[in-house]
Amino acid sequence: MRQKKDNVSADQLFKVFIYVALITLAISIIIPIAWVFMASIKQNSEFYSNPWSLPKGIYFQNFIDAFQRAKMGNYMLNSVITTSLALFILLGVALPAAYVLARYQFRGSKLFNTMFMGGLFINVNYIVVPIFLMLVNADKCLKSVFGSGFLLNNVFILALIYASTALPFTIYLLSSFFVTIPKEYEEAAFVDGSGYFRTMLCIMMPMAKPSIITVILFNFLSFWNEYIISLTLLTKDAKTLPVGLMQLMKAQQAAANYGQLYAGLVLIMLPTLILYIMVQKKLTQGMSLGGLKG
Amino acid sequence: MNKQKGRMGFIIACLSPAVILFTIFMVIPTINVFRMSLYKWGGFSNNKTFVGLSNFKILFKDDNFYRSFQNTILLIVIVTIVTLALALIFAGIITRIKVKGQDFFRVIFYIPNILSIVVIAAIFSAIYDPTNGMLNSILGIFREKDADILLWLGDQKIVIFSIAIALIWQAIGYYMVMYMASMASIPESLYESAGLEGAGEVQQFFSITLPLIWTNIRTTLTFFIISTINLSFLLVSTLTNGGPDGATEVFLSYMYRQAYTNSSYGYGMAIGVVVFLFSFALAATVNFVTKREPIEF
Numbered sequence: 001m002r003q004k005k006d007n008v009s010a011d012q013l014f015k016v017f018i019y020v021a022l023i024t025l026a027i028s029i030i031i032p033i034a035w036v037f038m039a040s041i042k043q044n045s046e047f048y049s050n051p052w053s054l055p056k057g058i059y060f061q062n063f064i065d066a067f068q069r070a071k072m073g074n075y076m077l078n079s080v081i082t083t084s085l086a087l088f089i090l091l092g093v094a095l096p097a098a099y100v101l102a103r104y105q106f107r108g109s110k111l112f113n114t115m116f117m118g119g120l121f122i123n124v125n126y127i128v129v130p131i132f133l134m135l136v137n138a139d140k141c142l143k144s145v146f147g148s149g150f151l152l153n154n155v156f157i158l159a160l161i162y163a164s165t166a167l168p169f170t171i172y173l174l175s176s177f178f179v180t181i182p183k184e185y186e187e188a189a190f191v192d193g194s195g196y197f198r199t200m201l202c203i204m205m206p207m208a209k210p211s212i213i214t215v216i217l218f219n220f221l222s223f224w225n226e227y228i229i230s231l232t233l234l235t236k237d238a239k240t241l242p243v244g245l246m247q248l249m250k251a252q253q254a255a256a257n258y259g260q261l262y263a264g265l266v267l268i269m270l271p272t273l274i275l276y277i278m279v280q281k282k283l284t285q286g287m288s289l290g291g292l293k294g
Numbered sequence: 295m296n297k298q299k300g301r302m303g304f305i306i307a308c309l310s311p312a313v314i315l316f317t318i319f320m321v322i323p324t325i326n327v328f329r330m331s332l333y334k335w336g337g338f339s340n341n342k343t344f345v346g347l348s349n350f351k352i353l354f355k356d357d358n359f360y361r362s363f364q365n366t367i368l369l370i371v372i373v374t375i376v377t378l379a380l381a382l383i384f385a386g387i388i389t390r391i392k393v394k395g396q397d398f399f400r401v402i403f404y405i406p407n408i409l410s411i412v413v414i415a416a417i418f419s420a421i422y423d424p425t426n427g428m429l430n431s432i433l434g435i436f437r438e439k440d441a442d443i444l445l446w447l448g449d450q451k452i453v454i455f456s457i458a459i460a461l462i463w464q465a466i467g468y469y470m471v472m473y474m475a476s477m478a479s480i481p482e483s484l485y486e487s488a489g490l491e492g493a494g495e496v497q498q499f500f501s502i503t504l505p506l507i508w509t510n511i512r513t514t515l516t517f518f519i520i521s522t523i524n525l526s527f528l529l530v531s532t533l534t535n536g537g538p539d540g541a542t543e544v545f546l547s548y549m550y551r552q553a554y555t556n557s558s559y560g561y562g563m564a565i566g567v568v569v570f571l572f573s574f575a576l577a578a579t580v581n582f583v584t585k586r587e588p589i590e591f
Contacts, residue, residue, distance in 0.1 A: 014495075018387050025384065026402045028463065032417045033405070035428065039420075051426045093315060096308035106305055112313065119320055125524050125546050126566050127323035129553040130330065134323065164319035167312055196304035225410030227528060232554060242412040246532060249416055265416050269409060276408050280401050 036269070040262035047258045062259035063267075070260050072267055074237075075244035082155045082230075082240055083223040086162035090219060091212065093163065094170040099200055101171065102178035103186070113175075119168030125228060131161060132232050153236045161233070162223050170215050177211040178204065217279060221272060241268050331564040336557055349564035359565065361540055362548040365454055369526050369544065370576075372458045373465065374518040378511070380462070381469035386499050388470075389477045390485070400474070403467035411525070415532035418460045422446035447534055450541040457533070457542055461525055469514055476510040477503060505586075512584050516577045523573055545569045 039047070040062055042055045067073040101113055135157070139149025151157050181204065189199040205212075230240045239247070245264045331349055335342040353359055384403070388396050406414065421428045424445050433444070446456045480503065488498050504511075527546035530536060536543040536551065543551075546569060553562025 015391075018391060018393065022384070022387065022393065022399050025380075025466070026399060029402055029405055029467075032421060032428070035420065036413075036417060047426065051428060051431050093311045097312035100305050100308040104301075104305055106302070112309065115321075116312075116316065119316060122320055122324050123520070123524055125527055125550075126327060126570060127320065129550070129559065129562060129566075130323035130326040131319060132554070133559065134326070160315070161319050164315040167316050167320075171312065196300065200308075221408055225408075225412075227411055227532065228550075242410050245416070246412050249412075249419070261416070265413055269413055272408050272410075273405075276405065277401075280404070 033269070036262055036265050039258065040266045042259060042262075044257060044259050059259065062263040065257075066260045066263040066267065070244075070248050070264065072241070072244065072248075072260075072264050075239050075241045076267060078155055078234075078238055079224060079241040082159045082162065083220060085156065085159035086166075086223050087216060087219055089160060089163040090166055090170060091215070094167055094174060094215075095205065095208075095212070096200065097167075098171045098174035099178050099204055102175035103181075103204075116168050116171045120172060122168070124165045128229055128232050131229075135233065153234055153238055155234070155238060155240075158230060158233055158240075161229060162226065165229075166219050166222065170219065173215055174208065174211055177208055181207060213279075214282065217275070217282065220275065224272060225268075327563050327566050327570075330560055331567045333560045335560040342560070345560070349561050350568070352561065353564055353568060358540060358543065359548060362543040362545055365541075365543060366523060366526065366545045368454060369458055369461065370519055370522045372455070373461045373522050374515070376458075377462050377465045377469055377518070378514070381466050382473055382504070382511075384466070385470045385473035385477055386503055389474050390495065390499070390503070400471065403470055405467065406464045407468045409464075411528040412532055414460060414464055415529060418456070418463075418533060419447070422456055424448065448538055450538055453534060453538065453541050457526065457529060460529055460533070461522065464525065465521070469517075472514060473507060473510065476507045480506050508584075508586055512581065515580050515584065519573055519577050519580065523569065545572075 038055050041058045041060065042062075043057075043059045046053065046056060101109065101116070132152075135151040139151045142149040142151070185203055185207075186199055189203050194202070225242060226240070227242045227246070231243050231246075234240065234243065241264075245261075245268060248261055248264055332344060332346060333342045334345045334349070384399075387393065388399060393399070409417075424430060424443055427446070429446060430443055444452065447453055484502050484506075485498055488502060493501065523545055526544045527550070530542050530544050530547045531550065534542045536547050545565070549562050549565040549569065551562075552558050552565060556562070
């Protein structure tokens, strides 16, 4: 009898301990993020008092300043263009390639499959400098022929490079879906007189919709948040949001204009947070399928 | 015959854009990393001289490189052990024990993984700020007024651990979700029979859960090595820029500094080659050491 009672209280103690641990970790994540949101609507004078004090009012001027004075508006536009263009290129290039690699046997199909699989091991941090040098050299050639180079400091080229470096992962994810579709679908389509392109576009692609959404999600996050390629290749005024913000952060250490900085942080975080809350189930499920980290 | 031609045409049309982009922006740069490591090549001028392995000879006498080596290894070890332990424990708790608000915790824990490294750097510089930071203002409550404040990013002895904490904070949720997915596939009946034989939750965790997801843990060990090398670079270049005085310089940040900032491309690429081979060798060793007979259920 006594033994049982001890067990119950030990169990309860265990439960309490578990909740404390879970809640501590949750708080350590929520508080800093909430802190950024609160700081983004504080007036500059409020930053010199207690850092934990709540904002006195909603000081929206921070966002206006960030947009106008700190050029966050331009940076955001650049980020939107680069991200959407890169997603567009990526899907246009990766979908047909993944489909063909997964469903057609031809000479060299094994080789191409291995090649893209091998690409999973190439990390962009290693090759960013060679890519930069390649563009510098190509720009020099262009300059001698046309009088001006356009490959560096170009958001379109940046988008092309984002898309290219995301190819191995995307093709891997999409073809692992395409191989699971039964052959009968295509055979039926061919019997009905549908050509190769029509079969791919009208029959296979619609079936791949869930995988396509997963691909868009993951790549949106990585393109939107990308820092090092953008830092290396955009050396002039055109910057993406993370790089522009980083620059603001370094300048802020001298000028101490915190309001704009936190407003900028909110601008970067908000799209990803909204997207995440909308689709969090899909994202965490897709991760266990694709399981890869940059 | 004509049909055969059409088929091949279709295959080429679908595959060639991907192959071309992949070759230009991934294969050629990768080859260039290895090729350039054999040249002495500085600045934008095109005078490259072939020097064979001399870049590597210089590298093995470079104290700064050894320092970045030490820092990277330290980070890999700390981040892997702490994150692995915490992620496993939390994943085990959330899947096995009926806690209220499971979904809430899962959603919250994954958030750091979707944030840009720049945002993480900004958050942690706000946390670590010596005078107005979140950490020091909490610690200040427990301390006498005139005690020295801790410089989380300014003290050479502490700063590498501050970086490690930020990396762990970022990674826990990702690995937790990963382990939860494989823990969910363990059949309930195993736990039931273990429970009947009197095994407690903790014992079940060590004798059922861990052995059964061992393959998954092994895979993530490789991820830990690769992603710590990469993320420590990004975090260091955004948060401390290698400082104070090289105390947080890691592999790739040293490579980037030599190659891009310092314009010694050849030397930078030699560092890249060594780091690449090292991470491969480390991953292979870890993979070999942790090999067990797979357990089926």
